[in-house]
Amino acid sequence: MIQCLQTMACEYAILVIMIYIGLRCFFQRNNQLIRRFSHFVVGIIIFQIINIPVRMIDAGLAHMSQITVFVLNSAFMIAETFVTYEWFVFFEHVQDSFLIKSKLVRLFGIVPLVLITVLSIASWWTHWLFYADDAGVYHRGTLFALQIVFPYTYVVVTLVSAVAYSITRKEKRSAVIMTIALIPALICSVLQVIAGGSYILAGLTLSAIFVYMELCMEDIRKVEKLAMLEKSKRELEEALDMANKANSAKTVFLNSMSHDIRTPMNAIIGFTDLLGENLGDEKKARDYIGKIKSSSDYLLSLINNVLEMARIESGRSDLDERDISVEKSLDAVYWIFEAQMKEKHIDFIWDVNVKHNNIKCDVVKLKEILMNIINNAYKYSLPGDSVAVRIEEIPCDRDGYARIQTTVKDTGIGMSEEFLEHIFEDFTRAQTSTESGQFGTGLGMAIVKKIVDLMGGTIDVQSKQGVGTTFTVTLEHKIAEIAAENREVVKSTEDYSFRGKRILLVEDNDLNAEIAQTILAGTGMTVDRACDGIQCVDVLKGSEPGYYDMVLMDIQMPNMDGYEATRIIRQFEDKRLSEIPIIAMTANAFAEDRKQAFDAGMNGHIAKPINAEDLKMTLAGIL
Numbered sequence: 001m002i003q004c005l006q007t008m009a010c011e012y013a014i015l016v017i018m019i020y021i022g023l024r025c026f027f028q029r030n031n032q033l034i035r036r037f038s039h040f041v042v043g044i045i046i047f048q049i050i051n052i053p054v055r056m057i058d059a060g061l062a063h064m065s066q067i068t069v070f071v072l073n074s075a076f077m078i079a080e081t082f083v084t085y086e087w088f089v090f091f092e093h094v095q096d097s098f099l100i101k102s103k104l105v106r107l108f109g110i111v112p113l114v115l116i117t118v119l120s121i122a123s124w125w126t127h128w129l130f131y132a133d134d135a136g137v138y139h140r141g142t143l144f145a146l147q148i149v150f151p152y153t154y155v156v157v158t159l160v161s162a163v164a165y166s167i168t169r170k171e172k173r174s175a176v177i178m179t180i181a182l183i184p185a186l187i188c189s190v191l192q193v194i195a196g197g198s199y200i201l202a203g204l205t206l207s208a209i210f211v212y213m214e215l216c217m218e219d220i221r222k223v224e225k226l227a228m229l230e231k232s233k234r235e236l237e238e239a240l241d242m243a244n245k246a247n248s249a250k251t252v253f254l255n256s257m258s259h260d261i262r263t264p265m266n267a268i269i270g271f272t273d274l275l276g277e278n279l280g281d282e283k284k285a286r287d288y289i290g291k292i293k294s295s296s297d298y299l300l301s302l303i304n305n306v307l308e309m310a311r312i313e314s315g316r317s318d319l320d321e322r323d324i325s326v327e328k329s330l331d332a333v334y335w336i337f338e339a340q341m342k343e344k345h346i347d348f349i350w351d352v353n354v355k356h357n358n359i360k361c362d363v364v365k366l367k368e369i370l371m372n373i374i375n376n377a378y379k380y381s382l383p384g385d386s387v388a389v390r391i392e393e394i395p396c397d398r399d400g401y402a403r404i405q406t407t408v409k410d411t412g413i414g415m416s417e418e419f420l421e422h423i424f425e426d427f428t429r430a431q432t433s434t435e436s437g438q439f440g441t442g443l444g445m446a447i448v449k450k451i452v453d454l455m456g457g458t459i460d461v462q463s464k465q466g467v468g469t470t471f472t473v474t475l476e477h478k479i480a481e482i483a484a485e486n487r488e489v490v491k492s493t494e495d496y497s498f499r500g501k502r503i504l505l506v507e508d509n510d511l512n513a514e515i516a517q518t519i520l521a522g523t524g525m526t527v528d529r530a531c532d533g534i535q536c537v538d539v540l541k542g543s544e545p546g547y548y549d550m551v552l553m554d555i556q557m558p559n560m561d562g563y564e565a566t567r568i569i570r571q572f573e574d575k576r577l578s579e580i581p582i583i584a585m586t587a588n589a590f591a592e593d594r595k596q597a598f599d600a601g602m603n604g605h606i607a608k609p610i611n612a613e614d615l616k617m618t619l620a621g622i623l
Contacts, residue, residue, distance in 0.1 A: 019045060036093050040086040047079040057138065069132040074120040077129065077147050081116045084154035085109075091158045112150040119146060261302065267295035300609060307590075319362045319455065320595060323480040326354050326404070329363045330391065333370050340378060347386035354393040356402040359477035364594070365451050366475075372444040373408045373471045380469070381412035394474075401476045409470040415463040423461060424449040448473075498619065499524030501549045506536040506565070507585070508557040512608065516552065516585065519612045523619075533560030537568050545576030550622065553602065555586035555593075562586065563600040570601040581622050585610065 054076050056062040057069060064072075088109070123129040128143040275288040334350045341348035370389075377387045387410045396403035415423070423445050452459045457475035503520055507513040508531050517527045528548075530536040536551065537560070551569075555562040562584060572578035583604035584597040594605040604618050 036090050040083065040090050043079065043083040043086045047076070047083050050075045050079050057136075064136050066132045066134055066136050069136045069138055070124055070130075073130055073132070073138060074123070077120050078113075078117050080147075081113050081151045081154075084151040084158075085113045088154040088158045091161065112153050116146065116150045119143065261299065264295035264299040264302070268292055268299070271295070296609075319365065320592075321360045321362050321478075323358060324361050324363045326357050326359060326391065327352050330367070330370065333367055333374065334389075336371070337374055337378060341387065344378070344381075345383040346378065346381050349386065349388040349390075351389070352391045354391065354402070354404060356393060356479045358480035359402055359404075360480050361477045362455070365455065369448050369451055369473060370406065370408075372448045373473070376444060377408055377410035377412060377469065377471075380414075381410050385411045385468075387412075396476060398476060400479055402479050403474060403476050406473045406475075407470065409468065411468040414465040414467050414469055416465055420461060420463055424459075497524065498616075500526075502526040502528070502547065504528050504530060504536065504539060504548045504551045506530045506533065506551060506557070506562065507554045508532055509554075512554075512610075515610060516615075519610065519615060520552075522612075523616060532557040533562060533565030533568075536565050540569060540577055540580070541572070543577075545574055548580060550619065551580060551582045552585045552606075553582050555584060555588050555597070562602075563596065566600045566602055583618060583622065585615075 050072060053062065053064075054072050057064060057072070119129050123131060123141060127139075127141045129141045129147055130144060131139055131141060133139065271288040271292045275285055275292070278284040278288070330352065338348060374387065374389060381387055387408070390407045390409075392405055392407075394403050394405050425446060449459060452473060452475070455475055457473060459474075460472045461469065462472075463469035498520075501524075503525055505513060505516055505520070505527050507516060507529065513529055517529065520527045528539070530539050536553070540548065540551070553562040553566060566582050569580070569582065570578050581603045582601070583606060584594075584602045585606045585608065586593065586597075587608040588596075597605045604622055606615055606618055
């Protein structure tokens with residue numbers, strides 16, 4: 001009795017599980033595969049509903065009439081075969097097998113189900129499969145084995161097909177799980193053949209659970225795949241949008257560059273022609289020379305800015321932090337603008353108030369930030385206006401760091417609120433100019449913003465038309481442990497005499513050599529020239545120590561470049577020759593070029609095109 005009760009409990013548990021799975025399938029019926037699977041689940045539920053009273057009769061727990069016993073057992077055999085048939089059909093749909101594609105094969109596939117149905121009904125008269133006596137007792141018939149053969153025909157065919165499917169399927173995971181799901185049905189089928197009972201029902205139930213879990217996981221994988229596809233689609237759309245924007249920016253860039261380059265070039269060519277026609281008129285000649293110089297400076301500034309922007313955006317611009325003195329390093333910026341401000345009658349105020357004067361910083365980029373902002377203030381201020389620069393240290397919450405705030409305030413023409421929203425964009429310029437007619441390149445503030453971001457700082461701008469503009473840059477720098485050694489800034493070359501000094505100029509280009517020789521000769525120096533690095537090394541080797549005071553070295557030259565020539569000179573046995581000051585004078589004008597020059601053993605760096613005053617100040621600072 002206890003065993004019977006346990007069996008009944010298992011039967012009811014199976015029924016509850018299958019009803020639950022059936023309900024879940026109902027709510028997921030939009031999935032075609034799950035809809036097909038639900039046919040199999042419904043078959044198991046019907047089978048189990050019929051199976052429970054059959055087992056009760058077999059266990060002697062219930063007594064029913066002959067006709068009732070016959071109907072229940074007939075329904076049991078038909079339902080059992082129907083379940084295995086639906087199991088077969090479902091798996092063939094999963095595999096997209098030829099067994100369901102061919103109408104003829106599908107027709108043969110239903111034959112066992114039809115035969116078991118016909119034989120079950122016919123058994124009322126023939127007793128082929130089973131029969132019930134007058135007392136309602138069940139007995140097996142002469143063809144009872146067909147009750148097992150027909151259902152398991154579907155199970156075996158399904159198993160063989162699934163194994164073949166798992167071997168040939170490219171998506172191995174789903175195929176293997178489906179195949180594994182058949183194992184409980186197979187094991188329980190063998191047990192039923194050997195020991196009797198209704199093991200197949202338990203096996204099919206376990207298989208159903210496995211398959212349902214796999215179908216749910218398949219749905220989850222599909223959702224995840226769709227999500228990944230959507231993400232990829234968004235990323236492609238964003239990439240396309242960025243590409244379109246980049247293409248549009250490139251067009252704007254080329255149009256702006258074409259205009260901005262042609263404008264000063266037109267002035268240079270035009271005034272050069274006018275200068276040639278008016279050499280006898282000194283006043284006009286000087287005016288034309290001044291305008292040619294102004295246009296050349298503008299063109300050089302444009303080229304430098306474009307190259308700097310390209311380096312920053314390509315990620316090739318790195319910070320070269322060294323120990324510096326804030327006051328001494330930035331003092332050079334003051335002297336660059338001091339004379340210009342006086343000439344334009346602008347009141348120039350410079351105030352440095354820092355507690356930690358020695359910091360670690362990329363001084364080149366720091367100067368670039370400051371010079372761009374001050375240059376803007378200079379250009380857009382009128383005579384009688386003021387430009388005030390205040391560099392002060394404010395409280396910092398990071399140990400070992402100093403927070404330096406630089407404020408550049410001018411009382412110039414100011415900017416509109418609309419323009420302020422675009423001030424840090426490339427080629428953005430206010431539609432105003434100073435009375436001198438100076439326009440910016442539209443890149444200076446974009447460069448400043450990118451450098452400030454690179455240095456991890458912030459920049460703020462406040463402006464009002466007719467009142468003025470205030471830029472505030474805040475940067476944090478690591479405090480230097482020892483005092484930085486800075487060469488004293490040369491404020492002017494007027495009191496410095498170059499007379500009697502002899503320089504070896506190493507330059508392969510005749511025009512560049514002529515310009516440099518003329519500038520140097522104008523200071524009272526004696527200039528000798530070498531055309532490449534090999535000639536330079538030979539000339540120095542053949543000279544007496546102290547004969548040359550300095551070498552001005554080009555970098556890119558035939559036969560031997562300036563870096564290699566410098567390294568060879570530094571290896572001379574005579575220290576008086578090996579320690580001669582060497583200054584790079586080159587078109588390689590970036591910070592890393594400057595660093596490379598110093599790494600090669602040079603003492604200074606001057607960027608082409610040569611500015612006479614900058615050249616003199618550099619020479620004075622080293623000599």
